Amino acid sequence: MHGIVGWGSYVPRFRIKVEDIAGQWGADAAAFKRGLLLEEKTVPGLDEDTITISVAAARYAIARAGIDPKDIGCCYIGSESHPYAVKPSGTVVIDAIGAGPDCHVADFEFACKAGAEAMYVAYSHVKSGEMKYGLGIGADTSQGAPGDALEYTASAGGSAFIMGADNVAAEIVHTYSFTSDTPDFWRREGEFYPRHAGRFTGDPAYFHHVGSATNGILERSGMKPEDFRFAVFHMPNGKFPLRAGKKAGFTREQMEQGWVVNLMGNTYSGSSPTGLASCLDVAKPGDNILVTSFGSGAGSDSFIIRCTDRVTEIQDKAPKVRDQLAKGRIHLDYGKYVAYRGKIRMNQL
Amino acid sequence: MLSPRYHREIPQRYRLEAGKCTGCGKIHFPPRSVCKECGGRAFEMEKLPSKGKVLTCTTVEIPPAEFDDQKPYVNAIVELENGVRLTCMVAEAPPDEVDVGTEVELVFRRLRCGREWEVLQYGYKAVVV
Ligand SMILES: [Zn+2]
Numbered sequence: 001m002h003g004i005v006g007w008g009s010y011v012p013r014f015r016i017k018v019e020d021i022a023g024q025w026g027a028d029a030a031a032f033k034r035g036l037l038l039e040e041k042t043v044p045g046l047d048e049d050t051i052t053i054s055v056a057a058a059r060y061a062i063a064r065a066g067i068d069p070k071d072i073g074c075c076y077i078g079s080e081s082h083p084y085a086v087k088p089s090g091t092v093v094i095d096a097i098g099a100g101p102d103c104h105v106a107d108f109e110f111a112c113k114a115g116a117e118a119m120y121v122a123y124s125h126v127k128s129g130e131m132k133y134g135l136g137i138g139a140d141t142s143q144g145a146p147g148d149a150l151e152y153t154a155s156a157g158g159s160a161f162i163m164g165a166d167n168v169a170a171e172i173v174h175t176y177s178f179t180s181d182t183p184d185f186w187r188r189e190g191e192f193y194p195r196h197a198g199r200f201t202g203d204p205a206y207f208h209h210v211g212s213a214t215n216g217i218l219e220r221s222g223m224k225p226e227d228f229r230f231a232v233f234h235m236p237n238g239k240f241p242l243r244a245g246k247k248a249g250f251t252r253e254q255m256e257q258g259w260v261v262n263l264m265g266n267t268y269s270g271s272s273p274t275g276l277a278s279c280l281d282v283a284k285p286g287d288n289i290l291v292t293s294f295g296s297g298a299g300s301d302s303f304i305i306r307c308t309d310r311v312t313e314i315q316d317k318a319p320k321v322r323d324q325l326a327k328g329r330i331h332l333d334y335g336k337y338v339a340y341r342g343k344i345r346m347n348q349l
Numbered sequence: 350m351l352s353p354r355y356h357r358e359i360p361q362r363y364r365l366e367a368g369k370c371t372g373c374g375k376i377h378f379p380p381r382s383v384c385k386e387c388g389g390r391a392f393e394m395e396k397l398p399s400k401g402k403v404l405t406c407t408t409v410e411i412p413p414a415e416f417d418d419q420k421p422y423v424n425a426i427v428e429l430e431n432g433v434r435l436t437c438m439v440a441e442a443p444p445d446e447v448d449v450g451t452e453v454e455l456v457f458r459r460l461r462c463g464r465e466w467e468v469l470q471y472g473y474k475a476v477v478v
Contacts, residue, residue, distance in 0.1 A: 014441075047459045049469075051469075051471065052456075052458050052471065055457040056457065059457075083459075083469055095363050096363040096364065096457050
């Protein structure tokens, strides 16, 4: 049996409410909240980035797995906000968690899907017998241009998953990927903010890929929506995953636990992985979970995951997603928020 | 700070690795080459616990220019569960949330951003538990 032996998520303490962003631009906050099904989003602290978020999530995953970090044979981090253009985030992360130097490291990029990719590759190495444990992380501190629709959703957080063959808490029973050249969202080298092709991001991109990957994995596994306790779909906003899930035959009840976007925003590479972590936090042995990620460009990775008896034994060994979303929040006003996100040019020191 | 020194200090800054004197058992952080207690020169690595409490602290209102965006912030001497003391910044908490005796945990944060062309520097900071 191969799968998740430990998981961990981290979200920063800082938040900004939809009202405070809308108020700044003279936009209708109620309409945005209704349209995006969003209350607030996470904001990284001034000393937080994809590397620090990855370390925090990975340390929680190690605590749950109860393993020696030296036994981790690979570390893959999926993000579109790696702090360095040249120097992998993973080099810092493995030294911070004590997994190096006997470790294969790479940073992945695929818009919001990079975290699921990191999980998939780490899982594949473990399944092939190449190594004892593999670490896959999805984390981001995403930015939207001021006033752009993305500014309401782009947020910060991440999740880490340790894959292994013994003490599996959640077996990965099926995987399936669906990918095509679809230019819905992009950022060319040297540009600060990404561009999106407006309504093109919906049907031909998100819904086509999420739907195809979900239907594909159900068909290959011979499973039906009612076989699952939980279903998680990438959360660019509150509405998209609920619509995609409904179309694929899932109920709101199945999606509720993993639907963390209303309080978190879109953590990009950390989005569907954190939804999955939220489900693992409360899952019971035997529960089936379906996860479908989405990355613009575009592609989706789907996983079917089955929880074992071990899952309930390790849930309390690290902070849970929904507890982090509820506790210790510090709300910023828009002025503080732009300073936190480095959106204003300050005088050079 | 020079990059070679930062690189050399990674085990203590990233993983809280201290030096425990094999002669008298005294734990030194940061690690030393000669024991302050017994003059011994042999040490074994001891990983420090991440939890502790604030022994004393001060609020920095006028920081060095590169930390100006984070003011006001608290610098503290933290006593860890095993009695080892270290100095660090307290992240994210408003100064009125931090006092002598406040329970904290050491976490991994970006310590210095420097200029655009410099290496980012990471290490430990305390957060209120
Ligand atoms: Zn000594």
